[in-house]
Amino acid sequence: MTEFFELFNPTSVQDQLLNKNDPESTSELFFSYREKRWKVKQSYESWGHKKSRFFWTGEVEIWDYPACNISLVRASDNKLKIIVRRKKRHFSTFRGKEVEIRLMIGFDLEKIYEPWEDVYTARKNEGGREILGGPKERFVFQFNDNCWVWEWVKEGETLESSNVYDLYRSIFEEISNPSVKSDNIFDVEDVKAIIPKKENENALKIIPVVYQPAIDSMKNFVRIVDCASYKTVDGYLEIEVSLIFNNEQLRQHSFLNNVYQAFRYYRYGRILDIETFRIRLGDDVKGNKFVFHNIYSEKYGLEYDSIHGDSGDPVPEHDIKYYFNTEEHPVLFINTSNHAMAEYDSNHNLWKWEYIPWLDDGPVVFGEKNRTYIEDEIEEEITKKIENETFLGRYILKAVQKYRKFKRLLSSF
Incomplete structure (x- = not known):
C-alpha cells in the first residue's frame, strides 16, 4: 500500500524547480513579458504554522525567459491565442529520478x-537579476502591449532570414487567412511521443491535463493524479479525478481541523490535501x-484561499473548454x-505548471484509485501511527480519525 505519510517529504518540495538548463531544449527563442511583480508573504497563525499569502505589488518590470516554444490555438469563439512553453529538468526526490518540469502561459x-x-x-528573473546575455543585437517582434519574442543575431544573418521573422510571418498569415481549427485543442508538437499509441496505453484513456500557477514558494504542488471510471445510478459514465497535493498551507477552519493540520505539520513536516472532481461523459x-x-x-x-463554488444541489455541469x-x-x-x-484560467498573468499525468519523466504519479480507496489508505496509515505514538500522539491521531470520519459522513449527504 502507498505510504502517504512518506510520499510528501518536505525536502522534495525545496528542489521542485531548480535553475537548471534543459539539455533537450533546442529553441533559440526568448520570450519577454512586462508584468507586475508578485510576492508570497508568510505569516504565523494558530499552532505556530506558517500560511502563504499571494499578492501583487505595484512594481512593474520585464521578465526574460530563454528556450521557449511558441504555438497557436484558436478557441471556439474564433479568438487566436499564443501559447508559450518552456521546460526544465531536475532530480525529484519525490519520484526518485530526474523529471521534466513543463511550464505554460x-x-x-x-x-x-x-x-x-x-x-x-x-x-x-530570480535573485539579483544577473545578466543572461548582452548587451548585444537581437531580432524581435512584439505582440499585445507587454509581450516580445526574440533571438540573438547570429553572424551573417539578416532579419528576414531569422526564426523570429518566420514566426511573425506565420502568425500574421494566420490572422489574415485563418487555418488553425476552432477546436479548442492545445496542439503540442514537442510531445508527439505521448500521443495515444499501443505502447502507451494510459494516453488512450480519459485523463485530464492539469494547469496550476507556478508559485514554487507556496509549496503547493500536485503530486498524484488518480482517475477512476464508474457508472452513476442515472446511467452516466463518469471519471472521478482525485488530485493529491503537497500542501503546506493552513486555512482557517474548525478547531479540530487546526489540530489535525498543526499535528501533521509538527509530526510529519507536511500537510496532505486531496481535491476531487468528475468528468461526465456524453454521447x-x-x-x-x-x-x-x-x-x-x-x-x-x-489571491483567494476559501472559494467553494458549486456547493448547492443539483451540482451544475460545465462545458470542457480546452483539450x-x-x-x-x-x-x-x-x-x-x-x-x-x-475549465478556464483565472490567472492569465502567471506561468502554469503543466501536469501531464501519463508521462514517465513527469513530476506527478498517475493512478486509478477512487476517492474512497484513497481515504481508506490514509485511515490505515493513521491507525499504524497510533500504535507507535505517545499518549499525546495517540490522543491527537484518534481525534484526527474522528474528524475525518465526520467529514466523510457530511460529504455523503
Whole structure:
C-alpha cells in the first residue's frame, strides 16, 4: 500500500524547480513579458504554522525567459491565442529520478508588430537579476502591449532570414487567412511521443491535463493524479479525478481541523490535501462535462484561499473548454490557493505548471484509485501511527480519525 505519510517529504518540495538548463531544449527563442511583480508573504497563525499569502505589488518590470516554444490555438469563439512553453529538468526526490518540469502561459492575440533589430541585455528573473546575455543585437517582434519574442543575431544573418521573422510571418498569415481549427485543442508538437499509441496505453484513456500557477514558494504542488471510471445510478459514465497535493498551507477552519493540520505539520513536516472532481461523459465529445462539487473557482484567482463554488444541489455541469492534443485529455485549471478549479484560467498573468499525468519523466504519479480507496489508505496509515505514538500522539491521531470520519459522513449527504 502507498505510504502517504512518506510520499510528501518536505525536502522534495525545496528542489521542485531548480535553475537548471534543459539539455533537450533546442529553441533559440526568448520570450519577454512586462508584468507586475508578485510576492508570497508568510505569516504565523494558530499552532505556530506558517500560511502563504499571494499578492501583487505595484512594481512593474520585464521578465526574460530563454528556450521557449511558441504555438497557436484558436478557441471556439474564433479568438487566436499564443501559447508559450518552456521546460526544465531536475532530480525529484519525490519520484526518485530526474523529471521534466513543463511550464505554460497563454495570451489572447490582440495585435502584433512587424519585427525590428535592436540592442538588448537579458537578465535572470530570480535573485539579483544577473545578466543572461548582452548587451548585444537581437531580432524581435512584439505582440499585445507587454509581450516580445526574440533571438540573438547570429553572424551573417539578416532579419528576414531569422526564426523570429518566420514566426511573425506565420502568425500574421494566420490572422489574415485563418487555418488553425476552432477546436479548442492545445496542439503540442514537442510531445508527439505521448500521443495515444499501443505502447502507451494510459494516453488512450480519459485523463485530464492539469494547469496550476507556478508559485514554487507556496509549496503547493500536485503530486498524484488518480482517475477512476464508474457508472452513476442515472446511467452516466463518469471519471472521478482525485488530485493529491503537497500542501503546506493552513486555512482557517474548525478547531479540530487546526489540530489535525498543526499535528501533521509538527509530526510529519507536511500537510496532505486531496481535491476531487468528475468528468461526465456524453454521447459525443461535445456532451462531455466537468462537475466541480464544492470546489468550483468561478472567476477567482490565486489571491483567494476559501472559494467553494458549486456547493448547492443539483451540482451544475460545465462545458470542457480546452483539450490537450486529443479529445481524450480535457484541460483543467487550478485557480485559487485552496485548489478551487475551473475549465478556464483565472490567472492569465502567471506561468502554469503543466501536469501531464501519463508521462514517465513527469513530476506527478498517475493512478486509478477512487476517492474512497484513497481515504481508506490514509485511515490505515493513521491507525499504524497510533500504535507507535505517545499518549499525546495517540490522543491527537484518534481525534484526527474522528474528524475525518465526520467529514466523510457530511460529504455523503
